[in-house]
Amino acid sequence: MTTALSRRLLRGRVAGLRIRESGPPAGPAARLARRVWPPLLAVGLVLLVWETLVLVGWKPAYVLPAPATVAGELVTLLASPDFWTAITITMVRALVGFAVSLAIGTVLGIAVSRWGLLRNALGALLTGLQTMPSIAWFPLAILFFGISEQAILFVIVLGAAPSIANGLISGVDDVPPQLLRTAHVLGARGLGLYRWVVLPAALPAYLSGLKQGWAFAWRSLMAGELLVIIASRPSLGAQLSFFRELSNAPGLLATMVVILVIGMAVDGGFSTIAKRVRSRRGLGAARL
Amino acid sequence: MTAPGPVTLTGVGKRYGRGGAATEALRGVELRIQPGEFVCLLGRSGCGKSTLLSMLAGLDAPTSGSIDLGDRRVAMMFQDANLFPWLTVAGNIELALRLSGVPEQAWRDRVAELLSVVRLAGTERKRPHELSGGMRQRVALARALAQEADLLLMDEPFASLDAITRDALHDEIERIWIERRLTVLFVTHNVREAVRLGDRVVLMQPSPGRIAGEWLVGLPRPRRMDDPAIATRAAGLRDELDAQAPAAEGAA
Numbered sequence: 001m002t003t004a005l006s007r008r009l010l011r012g013r014v015a016g017l018r019i020r021e022s023g024p025p026a027g028p029a030a031r032l033a034r035r036v037w038p039p040l041l042a043v044g045l046v047l048l049v050w051e052t053l054v055l056v057g058w059k060p061a062y063v064l065p066a067p068a069t070v071a072g073e074l075v076t077l078l079a080s081p082d083f084w085t086a087i088t089i090t091m092v093r094a095l096v097g098f099a100v101s102l103a104i105g106t107v108l109g110i111a112v113s114r115w116g117l118l119r120n121a122l123g124a125l126l127t128g129l130q131t132m133p134s135i136a137w138f139p140l141a142i143l144f145f146g147i148s149e150q151a152i153l154f155v156i157v158l159g160a161a162p163s164i165a166n167g168l169i170s171g172v173d174d175v176p177p178q179l180l181r182t183a184h185v186l187g188a189r190g191l192g193l194y195r196w197v198v199l200p201a202a203l204p205a206y207l208s209g210l211k212q213g214w215a216f217a218w219r220s221l222m223a224g225e226l227l228v229i230i231a232s233r234p235s236l237g238a239q240l241s242f243f244r245e246l247s248n249a250p251g252l253l254a255t256m257v258v259i260l261v262i263g264m265a266v267d268g269g270f271s272t273i274a275k276r277v278r279s280r281r282g283l284g285a286a287r288l
Numbered sequence: 289m290t291a292p293g294p295v296t297l298t299g300v301g302k303r304y305g306r307g308g309a310a311t312e313a314l315r316g317v318e319l320r321i322q323p324g325e326f327v328c329l330l331g332r333s334g335c336g337k338s339t340l341l342s343m344l345a346g347l348d349a350p351t352s353g354s355i356d357l358g359d360r361r362v363a364m365m366f367q368d369a370n371l372f373p374w375l376t377v378a379g380n381i382e383l384a385l386r387l388s389g390v391p392e393q394a395w396r397d398r399v400a401e402l403l404s405v406v407r408l409a410g411t412e413r414k415r416p417h418e419l420s421g422g423m424r425q426r427v428a429l430a431r432a433l434a435q436e437a438d439l440l441l442m443d444e445p446f447a448s449l450d451a452i453t454r455d456a457l458h459d460e461i462e463r464i465w466i467e468r469r470l471t472v473l474f475v476t477h478n479v480r481e482a483v484r485l486g487d488r489v490v491l492m493q494p495s496p497g498r499i500a501g502e503w504l505v506g507l508p509r510p511r512r513m514d515d516p517a518i519a520t521r522a523a524g525l526r527d528e529l530d531a532q533a534p535a536a537e538g539a540a
Contacts, residue, residue, distance in 0.1 A: 178366060178368060178370050179370060179372065181342075181347055181366070181370075182364075182366065182370040182372075184345075184346070184347055185345050185346075185347070185362070185363065185364040186383065186384050186387045186388075186431070186435065187387040187388060187435070188387055192387065196383055196386070196387070197372065200372070200374045200375075201372070201374070203374065277374075280374070280415060281373040281374055281415070281417065282373060282415065282416070282417020282418070283373075
């Protein structure tokens with residue numbers, strides 16, 4: 001197992017080096033390989049360290065199982081319908097929470113960027129809310145809404161909406177003044193100016209806000225699912241809690257892997273959209 | 289369409305700031321531009337020529353005096369093309385059409401026509417960052433023409449282009465000005481460019497910005513930049529400029 005792993009790792013490293021030496025005019029296959037190898041290498045290194053810790057017996061096996069054991073547990077979990085029910089409930093919460101945050105954050109962002117009075121009133125508060133750890137909201141949320149979906153939603157929105165609003169506000173603030181002058185000469189005023197010039201110009205910053213908002217929403221959701229466990233509603237967070245209570249370390253770690261992968265996949269989706277938007281405008285690394 | 293009257297500036301002044309810290313950007317500017325005239329505003333940096341243009345475009349208001357545009361629609365070009373980077377070439381022109389109230393079903397033909405006027409036919413789907421500086425200015429010109437304005441304000445639009453591209457664009461703007469019977473106010477700090485393009489060259493001096501003189505160019509059109517008559521006229525104008533400069537600096 002270990003030797004197979006290190007062999008794979010070694011191959012990865014050598015391949016990575018060879019590609020880098022071959023220089024910029026590489027074909028699409030080599031380009032793909034160059035993008036795929038470094039993260040694989042990093043994952044391989046983590047697995048290697050993990051495997052080593054298991055082999056030297058740093059913690060007993062029932063606390064820190066080997067990667068292969070966790071992988072086996074992951075396969076079992078992914079084959080069980082109950083686990084998919086948990087994933088589905090968590091994802092629906094995430095989507096609803098993010099959608100509500102998106103709506104509130106966007107309206108708030110436009111309003112604050114447009115009216116000076118609102119900016120003076122809410123600008124500092126929005127930034128302050130962003131620094132507030134979302135878990136600190138839960139006692140209040142549980143007091144307000146009890147152990148319920150609303151309590152979780154409340155905290156997700158408080159975590160994500162300020163990031164989305166702030167992304168939009170900084171995007172609007174950074175619209176180049178010469179584009180605003182041009183728009184004025186072209187006859188854009190009021191709502192038309194926002195619809196056709198200000199908001200499109202702010203799109204890249206808005207997307208960064210969405211990406212950050214998603215990260216906050218996902219973290220808040222996991223904190224919420226650990227604290228607000230609703231009896232009839234299995235979820236990824238509730239799974240974590242159960243596995244800990246049952247001292248099922250492989251299940252715990254396998255669930256964490258799923259949480260990490262979902263978070264990264266959505267984040268990667270936002271990054272891909274943002275990159276496409278930027279490259280269409282002649283911005284970003286795609287130029288080089 | 290009724291023929292608009294002349295553009296008239298009467299005693300136009302502009303101050304920035306208040307009290308002792310105020311700077312006077314323009315003082316007592318009197319200018320009259322006849323319909324269909326091509327006027328070049330010539331002066332060094334800081335003489336207020338761009339401020340004057342901004343006020344004519346409605347981007348800024350004079351602190352004294354009045355501006356009468358003679359009931360015209362105004363379009364403006366800047367030193368940078370300022371194309372909207374999220375839109376294609378066609379999208380940029382379409383936005384100008386939309387904001388001018390042109391119905392959507394007419395856009396396609398109008399875009400194609402305007403692009404052929406600026407000799408960029410077939411570039412509809414390009415993105416601004418895929419074009420050269422000269423091509424971007426051509427698109428900006430097409431976008432300005434899309435507004436169907438009869439007063440075109442140009443703020444050093446060719447200053448950052450290379451000489452070959454600039455010569456070509458001089459020919460284009462002269463041709464389009466004649467074909468479309470536009471009134472043009474063109475700001476430049478380049479004496480030869482002013483003589484190449486203008487019916488009349490208006491000289492501005494700084495501190496505070498004011499009009500210091502004007503010359504009728506009186507050369508036949510179409511003109512060519514390498515015509516010796518332009519060089520001769522430009523040399524004469526530059527001599528007059530230099531003769532005025534020490535006095536102007538002494539007054540500052």
